[in-house]
Amino acid sequence: MTTQHDLFDSVKEQTILTQIAALSGWDALTGMPKDAGHFRAEMDAYLAEKLFQVSTGSARKKILEDLEADDSSLDNLGHLVLQKARKDFDMTGNIPEQDFIAFQKTLSEAQDFWARAREANDYKVYQPYLERIISYLKQFIPLWQKNEKTPYDVLLNQYEPGLTVEKLDAVFDQVKNGITTLRHKLSANDSIPNDEFLSRKVTKAQQSKYAMAAAQRLGYNLNKGRLDDTIHPFMEALNRDDARITTRWDENNFQMAVLGILHEAGHGLFEQNVDSKYDDVRSVLPISMSIHESQSLFNEVMVGRSKEFWAVEYPKLQAIVAPTFDDINFDQFYQAWLKTEATLIRTEADPLTYPLHIIIRYEIEKAIFNDNVDISDLPALWNKKYKEYLGLEVPDDLTGILQDIHWAGGSFGYFPSYALGHLYAAQFRATMTKTLDFKAIFESGDYSPIFEWRKEHIWQYGGAVDPNKVLEDATGEPLNPQYWLDFVNGLYENVN
């Protein structure tokens, strides 16, 4: 008889393979020797094949079917794992094998041609591959569709269970209007803060010493993590006792690494504090992107841009880099730290304009899947929206539609999570401030009440609870973008 034990054994193998793949991924991006890529590609292909076999092979299929027919051996966690393993299975299991393989091949070619298009600064080099990816997805969507209302809802749901176009349209309209109103207010005030001192030289050792100490004050545990150098910062969690972060350094822009380390440590904090009861089954309970991002952004924006944090932390930073900022008082520092400026590039955006970049991508993705817009029209659509929402002329494809790799990887429906992370973070913060006095906590030097709140209400559940339920249980209401608008209004009301 097939029991929960069989299911958990199978998912544990998947979890171990995921951990191995994570180690390889971390290594490849932090320090693998330059010439070793071809050997690594073989190793990663082997792991991908094993993972595919375990999560969609005949043994898994039998376990799922047997337990769906007789679930008497399942406890609560067992039911959840069965449901999530079934979802995993259906993602690829419903697609004819030759189509799945052809799609994977197209994705890897597309990423190459995306890079070539960037070199040539020409969208047309990449367009045929983008068309093929979209065409495959349009073919798969009906196979995935359960009760989602529109094709794009199907894609949204793969990254954020329960998310719909209907909800997002309303949320993003409110966000768009709120940002536009605030930006008009700010642009009426033309005093520009002096932030020249942010480019003074701060050594890598000083930056690391300050930022890692601050990350640890927020609870990041170096017995369960480490910091590495990389080109594109990321957090990679092999398991809850091994959640590694990376950063890049610029000795003439210490703000980048400080905020980057706080951000990645936020991801790491989450992983380090998931309840141990999910250890063996974490591969089918991945933490949703939006809720993960809400915790990195909580560190980076809700804490790392806040006045009450820096009022206490700035002297600590000054002491480590002394005498570099001895002549900069706290008000000068904080005005510069918050300076906002619209940019063409999403990853360089400030906290205020960031959601506009996401909304543009969301609207284009919706147009592709729900309105069948022509793929050759995308650059013009992109440029029109950047002009309309951010007031910027897009000079070329490189700083425009070619800037993100996500579409080349088939990740349509993923971008909205980046914006949701901001909104969730603000809603969590608003709830916390009802019972926690942030100013007093930072002044006390013991930041653990904030840590404990986040652990109790968010982190412990890992990916076992859907993001909208985590949000509602923790804050008592569904997603309400007004919290984020209030937060950014408060942040910017005295600057610029």
Place this chain on the structure above:
Amino acid sequence: MTTQHDLFDSVKEQTILTQIAALSGWDALTGMPKDAGHFRAEMDAYLAEKLFQVSTGSARKKILEDLEADDSSLDNLGHLVLQKARKDFDMTGNIPEQDFIAFQKTLSEAQDFWARAREANDYKVYQPYLERIISYLKQFIPLWQKNEKTPYDVLLNQYEPGLTVEKLDAVFDQVKNGITTLRHKLSANDSIPNDEFLSRKVTKAQQSKYAMAAAQRLGYNLNKGRLDDTIHPFMEALNRDDARITTRWDENNFQMAVLGILHEAGHGLFEQNVDSKYDDVRSVLPISMSIHESQSLFNEVMVGRSKEFWAVEYPKLQAIVAPTFDDINFDQFYQAWLKTEATLIRTEADPLTYPLHIIIRYEIEKAIFNDNVDISDLPALWNKKYKEYLGLEVPDDLTGILQDIHWAGGSFGYFPSYALGHLYAAQFRATMTKTLDFKAIFESGDYSPIFEWRKEHIWQYGGAVDPNKVLEDATGEPLNPQYWLDFVNGLYENVN
């Protein structure tokens, strides 16, 4: 029909699993977060189980038997791979499964009790586990034995194909006598070189800059390797394009890291230069320990202790650490660099006395397996031999019989390879000097003739050719310890 293709596919899977295990091993020793050990243990156990299945499972068994019955599909490499895969299979395949599992369990307990015995400085804590390991090995030896003359020959052969007690007795007698004669000569000369300056502070950055540049001059390629910090230095090769080295640092003893990096880079050089035709089958063609060690020791001793190398390198070192050694001339430097002193601890031994440490272990291992000496008598036997061969009183078990972990891991027969590495290195060097002028090569700044010789005669073969054949083909004669005795006599004739 089973063909070479099936064999190579199976061995390639083994190779990929070996590569994954190597990455995990490297990570665990260089920077894995402290708390992550229990997750890693599960991952490593999973990999070990998969490796065991692939190399000794029923699928492999069928491939071996089919190809042994009909080898018409095999080319030369195919025959070699078949023979080595069979050897792998028989190592564990001939042992009853429950005994194999019990033996593995004993080994892991023994390593724990070895550590506890070291803490208690008491051999007796460890003795019962050592007895059990030896008893298992005595039970397995008849199952492994083919045409080896004595039980201990069986163990020697597992690490060094073709090695026998008969050969080693003769070789080690000659080495022992030669060292003893030279040590008497040296002790008659009582001028002790001043080596105080070797403890002057040299920063880690300076040590690394000098040693890595020197390693690269000898051919170590950083596009196919990297340097990490560790407690116990090692080289870990995932594949020929990823041969990583580690070192430990002491700012008041730069000699340790410089010689250590040259040593590990010697291992790395070998791995980086194995012919690519062995890429997929390297898991069944491991490079023999003695021949591997001959190349690390070639770097460390044949080059790293030689006068012609340092005559050219010392000014480079001086420049990097300036002004630290500006007052030390080359003769003062070189006298100190070569200083020899007998020590109780093998890993701290100088090049002259090192083989005596190995000979002591060899003689004890031989007594255990061929003469059935009582395990409780080993400490007394150990201490007697240290007195006799090195003139040292062993004050306790910690600095005596408990110093090495090898026996707790079941690695009897392994130690002799350490000594053979020294002898091979000297024999290779003697042959090279017939056609290569080391002094002129170092002075030219282009060390590639030495690199090319080693690649052509040694490295390219990897583990595909037995070590004694590599030695004979490269040097034109079987192992002759006189080359090593001549080398150390030459090294020490003008010092101490």
